[in-house]
Amino acid sequence: MATTAPTETDLGLLLSRAAHGLHHELTAGLTSLGISPRAHCVLSKAIGQELTQSQLAGLCALDKTTMVVTMDELEKAGLAERRLSSTDRRARIVAVTEAGEEMVARGQEIVARIYDEVLGPLPDGERAAFVDALTRIVEGRLAEPTPCERPVRRPRM
Amino acid sequence: MATTAPTETDLGLLLSRAAHGLHHELTAGLTSLGISPRAHCVLSKAIGQELTQSQLAGLCALDKTTMVVTMDELEKAGLAERRLSSTDRRARIVAVTEAGEEMVARGQEIVARIYDEVLGPLPDGERAAFVDALTRIVEGRLAEPTPCERPVRRPRM
DNA sequence: TATTGTTATACTCTATAACTATA
DNA sequence: TATAGTTATAGAGTATAACAATA
Numbered sequence: 001m002a003t004t005a006p007t008e009t010d011l012g013l014l015l016s017r018a019a020h021g022l023h024h025e026l027t028a029g030l031t032s033l034g035i036s037p038r039a040h041c042v043l044s045k046a047i048g049q050e051l052t053q054s055q056l057a058g059l060c061a062l063d064k065t066t067m068v069v070t071m072d073e074l075e076k077a078g079l080a081e082r083r084l085s086s087t088d089r090r091a092r093i094v095a096v097t098e099a100g101e102e103m104v105a106r107g108q109e110i111v112a113r114i115y116d117e118v119l120g121p122l123p124d125g126e127r128a129a130f131v132d133a134l135t136r137i138v139e140g141r142l143a144e145p146t147p148c149e150r151p152v153r154r155p156r157m
Numbered sequence: 158m159a160t161t162a163p164t165e166t167d168l169g170l171l172l173s174r175a176a177h178g179l180h181h182e183l184t185a186g187l188t189s190l191g192i193s194p195r196a197h198c199v200l201s202k203a204i205g206q207e208l209t210q211s212q213l214a215g216l217c218a219l220d221k222t223t224m225v226v227t228m229d230e231l232e233k234a235g236l237a238e239r240r241l242s243s244t245d246r247r248a249r250i251v252a253v254t255e256a257g258e259e260m261v262a263r264g265q266e267i268v269a270r271i272y273d274e275v276l277g278p279l280p281d282g283e284r285a286a287f288v289d290a291l292t293r294i295v296e297g298r299l300a301e302p303t304p305c306e307r308p309v310r311r312p313r314m
Numbered sequence: 315t316a317t318t319g320t321t322a323t324a325c326t327c328t329a330t331a332a333c334t335a336t337a
Numbered sequence: 338t339a340t341a342g343t344t345a346t347a348g349a350g351t352a353t354a355a356c357a358a359t360a
Contacts (some may be wrong), residue, residue, distance in 0.1 A: 009288050010198065013198060018291060018295050019176035020311055020312050021302065024309040025302070025303055027307065027309050028302075028309075031307070041169070041170060052318075054318065061170065061173070061177075062351095063351065064319070064320095065319090065353085066351065066352085088359080089359060090318040090319070091318055091359095115168045117298045118299060119294065121297035130291075131166050133283055133286075133287045133290075134168075134172070135166070136278040137275060137279065138175050139278070141278070142174070142175065142275060145182070146181070147185070148185035150188070152177070152180060152184050152185075153350090155176065209341075211341060211342080219328095220328065220329060221342070222343080224342090225342070226328095239342095246336060246337085246341095247334095248341055248342080313326080
């Protein structure tokens with residue numbers, strides 16, 4: 001009957017399931033607004049700022065070509081605009097429209113509720129500690145990725 | 158100068174970056190053994206067990222067709238075999254070969270080292286709490302995904 | 315020469331659908 | 338009728354490459 005040792009905690013699987021599960025919830029929750037989690041993320045980080053597409057891509061961990069696609073969507077939906085930078089004529093500043101600000105506001109409500117539900121299993125006192133720990137992990141060893149022959153693609157957002 | 162409120166913690170982005178970052182490290186670390194994180198995960202969970210492909214797929218959060226592909230790889234590499242179940246003639250039991258056991262042992266060393274490095278930014282006392290919290294989150298609200306018209310694909314593994 | 319943004323396209327990879335065999 | 342596994346293929350979506358404009 002001696003089955004082998006109960007597989008030790010699989011951090012990779014845990015994080016993968018958590019990220020995918022949350023992404024799923026965000027996708028489901030935001031469909032009522034007709035916006036993707038990625039578009040919402042870009043929009044919410046651009047609001048009230050004067051960021052170029054590449055700066056925004058960096059903040060959202062997106063490839064620059066993926067940012068182009070995202071901006072195309074946002075512009076077509078009238079939620080954001082590309083404006084010429086006054087200091088660098090190559091760059092485009094991402095400006096959020098009024099409709100975009102409205103969208104972010106409504107999106108944030110949904111997103112905040114989902115975050116709250118997802119963190120629900122943790123006692124109040126532990127939530128901040130968890131998010132803080134996760135932040136430190138992301139900014140730690142993972143911030144300087146090991147070079148890898150076969151590039152590892154970003155997950156869907 | 159009043160830039161808008163510093164975007165509140167973006168749990169989605171954090172988890173996405175953590176999962177992707179770790180996946181990247183695992184991929185880079187395991188290339189020396191010629192095995193993918195997914196194959197290692199399947200192998201490590203099958204070892205010493207008598208699990209069918211679909212049971213294993215459930216444990217590893219894989220689609221059954223993805224499991225077929227993975228098993229094809231593992232079998233071709235001589236790391237695992239499909240055996241007929243003695244109780245259900247439809248099912249295939251995943252058996253890990255000796256070479257497979259050796260591979261898991263070597264892989265676990267690498268994976269354990271990477272986990273240790275990734276959790277490095279956390280003080281010793283917090284690591285277990287973090288993993289525990291993450292586990293509860295995954296087993297909480299995220300365990301019963303909200304129905305969603307547009308199915309959200311699993312991330313790459 | 316390096317960088318921003320764009321376009322077009324190639325590639326990776328998961329999921330769907332259809333099917334067989336068995337329960 | 339439902340499930341395990343397989344095959345083939347569609348489909349989604351990110352990354353690569355090449356290019357134009359500018360720094």
